[in-house]
Amino acid sequence: MMTILNRLFKRNSSNSSRESAKKRLKLIISHDRTGLNEETIEAMRQEILEVVARYVELDVDSAEFNLDNDEGMTSIVANLPIRRVKE
Amino acid sequence: MSRIIVITSGKGGVGKTTTTANIGSALARSGKSVAVIDADFGLRNLDLLLGLENRVVYTAIDVINGECRLEQALVKDKRQPRLVLLPAAQSRGKESITREQMKEIVTRLSAKFDYVIIDSPAGIEMGFQNAIAPASEALIVTTPEVAAVRDADRVIGLLEANSINNIKLIVNRVKPEMIKADEMMSVDDILEILAIPLIGIIPDNQKVILSSNRGEPLVLDEKLSTPGVTLKNIARRLNGEDVPFVDLMASQENFLNRLRRWFTEPSR
Numbered sequence: 001m002m003t004i005l006n007r008l009f010k011r012n013s014s015n016s017s018r019e020s021a022k023k024r025l026k027l028i029i030s031h032d033r034t035g036l037n038e039e040t041i042e043a044m045r046q047e048i049l050e051v052v053a054r055y056v057e058l059d060v061d062s063a064e065f066n067l068d069n070d071e072g073m074t075s076i077v078a079n080l081p082i083r084r085v086k087e
Numbered sequence: 088m089s090r091i092i093v094i095t096s097g098k099g100g101v102g103k104t105t106t107t108a109n110i111g112s113a114l115a116r117s118g119k120s121v122a123v124i125d126a127d128f129g130l131r132n133l134d135l136l137l138g139l140e141n142r143v144v145y146t147a148i149d150v151i152n153g154e155c156r157l158e159q160a161l162v163k164d165k166r167q168p169r170l171v172l173l174p175a176a177q178s179r180g181k182e183s184i185t186r187e188q189m190k191e192i193v194t195r196l197s198a199k200f201d202y203v204i205i206d207s208p209a210g211i212e213m214g215f216q217n218a219i220a221p222a223s224e225a226l227i228v229t230t231p232e233v234a235a236v237r238d239a240d241r242v243i244g245l246l247e248a249n250s251i252n253n254i255k256l257i258v259n260r261v262k263p264e265m266i267k268a269d270e271m272m273s274v275d276d277i278l279e280i281l282a283i284p285l286i287g288i289i290p291d292n293q294k295v296i297l298s299s300n301r302g303e304p305l306v307l308d309e310k311l312s313t314p315g316v317t318l319k320n321i322a323r324r325l326n327g328e329d330v331p332f333v334d335l336m337a338s339q340e341n342f343l344n345r346l347r348r349w350f351t352e353p354s355r
Binding site: 016017018019021022024025026028029032033 | 236280
């Protein structure tokens, strides 16, 4: 009974085609807006990782490096998990 | 002081020309003098949507080449004495006109008309560059589809790079039933992504095709249809009127949705 009610009243939000359209658009538009090509972004990523790795030990595999877009402003968002601080 | 507005979109087939024909007609109906320019050289269609295709004698190219005076090329609309059309040439390509020539024609028209409205071709090439060159305002037409919104964003960037900062958005072909089912981006979703002010929401409606079949803009109907009203409202907002947006989602308020809301929304 609950499942039927849920199906009736729940709005399928996260995996709807509307949401995926929005998500994909936001990502592609942030790339379009910067006018940066893939190689430049990759070069930037490498260099930034290098600089940070001089001071702290990073978990490179789970590091994230993305272009993000909010209110017409594009930004680089990096999430670099630190394993430990170097002496 | 005349207002020079370009209607553009990036992507083709989203309704630029239909929108131009209707906004031009609605502005003329409201008492303003309006010149609409077809800047889609080689693929002109604005004459067809205005029902003026049989009255085109000269085109913008003839004016530029000195083969006729500007006044001779302007096609007058019998139904609307305040509206004129400057047709594009159909035979020659988009390369046959320069930005300077376009600017000069528009400057001459702006001395005589309250509004000069330029219907831009699709794309971001030469024809688009010519169309935006004389404009000080832009209306972007998009539809709730990923390709159209992406291209709209590109065009907004290009307009800003050309110092056109008065840019407003028209969302065309909105399907309320799909939005309700989470199968289409809502107008708010698109506004969140494009971050420019909204000036119009037009529902997807068969009447739009019927009106193009006849060459009679929807805003001229005796009894306005919903798309007709929403198009006319854009013209009213251009004129500075504060017009509330038609609630297209209202028709989707069936029993189940009301029941759902009653269950899911906290009672006040």
